[in-house]
Amino acid sequence: MFPPGRKKAPGYDGRNLGVMAKKRGNSKLDEQIDDNLRRVYSSTVNEPLPDRFAKLLDELRERERGETGTSGEEDE
Amino acid sequence: MTEAPDPKKELIEHLPAMRAFAMSLTRNSAAADDLVQDAVVKAWSNFDKFEPGTNLRAWLFTILRNTYYSLYRKRRREVEDPDGTMAGKLSEKPAHDGHLAMNDFREAFAQLSDEQREVLILVGAEGFSYEDAAEMCGCAVGTIKSRTNRARKRLAELMHLEDELEMTDASTMAVINGKPAA
Numbered sequence: 001m002f003p004p005g006r007k008k009a010p011g012y013d014g015r016n017l018g019v020m021a022k023k024r025g026n027s028k029l030d031e032q033i034d035d036n037l038r039r040v041y042s043s044t045v046n047e048p049l050p051d052r053f054a055k056l057l058d059e060l061r062e063r064e065r066g067e068t069g070t071s072g073e074e075d076e
Numbered sequence: 077m078t079e080a081p082d083p084k085k086e087l088i089e090h091l092p093a094m095r096a097f098a099m100s101l102t103r104n105s106a107a108a109d110d111l112v113q114d115a116v117v118k119a120w121s122n123f124d125k126f127e128p129g130t131n132l133r134a135w136l137f138t139i140l141r142n143t144y145y146s147l148y149r150k151r152r153r154e155v156e157d158p159d160g161t162m163a164g165k166l167s168e169k170p171a172h173d174g175h176l177a178m179n180d181f182r183e184a185f186a187q188l189s190d191e192q193r194e195v196l197i198l199v200g201a202e203g204f205s206y207e208d209a210a211e212m213c214g215c216a217v218g219t220i221k222s223r224t225n226r227a228r229k230r231l232a233e234l235m236h237l238e239d240e241l242e243m244t245d246a247s248t249m250a251v252i253n254g255k256p257a258a
Contacts, residue, residue, distance in 0.1 A: 036181045040178065040201075042096075047092070
């Protein structure tokens with residue numbers, strides 16, 4: 001994927017190694033940052049879901065059955 | 077044509093990601109779970125407004141972030157990461173395989189603004205398109221792009237990465253110079 005929002009400098013000829021190194025260095029840096037973001041993020045995503053959420057969903061379904069018992073939305 | 081899946085049944089599959097997103101916004105595990113709970117209750121009562129076939133996760137994330145900004149951001153001054161969730165939860169040794177030390181990374185990430193953390197999670201970690209992220213955050217695509225760039229740059233600054241990479245990244249230099257790494 002292209003690093004977002006980065007434009008080639010005017011007159012860029014692809015042979016300016018100094019500029020190129022800087023660009024490559026930065027996009028490598030972006031990759032590294034995203035890689036670490038995903039690692040931090042997925043460490044939470046992979047945590048077991050606390051019980052409270054299963055209970056919450058049960059409660060919400062219960063409440064709905066109580067409120068809209070005749071709506072026919074639930075077809076059990 | 078098969079019927080669109082019931083978002084109420086699918087909701088549970090998105091809860092782990094909602095928790096992770098909430099954690100990166102609140103930087104506090106107790107507040108994050110409360111935030112997810114509030115967002116789930118809100119989503120539940122608004123499922124009639126969800127358009128079947130559209131991105132459920134994006135819809136849920138939008139509700140979650142709106143809940144955060146309307147309810148939780150104000151409270152944050154009172155509870156400033158008391159359990160050090162983002163900063164020090166996992167203590168890892170510095171890795172030498174191109175990964176940054178996780179602790180340093182978490183600390184630097186926690187110092188970013190709400191908007192910067194949010195956009196990095198949406199675009200960088202979740203992989204939403206700039207367009208989706210813009211819709212979720214209620215701003216222009218260009219704003220999301222520049223915010224993402226600034227957030228990455230700020231992270232790199234906080235971790236003193238720019239100098240380090242330029243000095244030590246021999247394999248990148250080798251690619252650029254067309255020579256094998258020493």
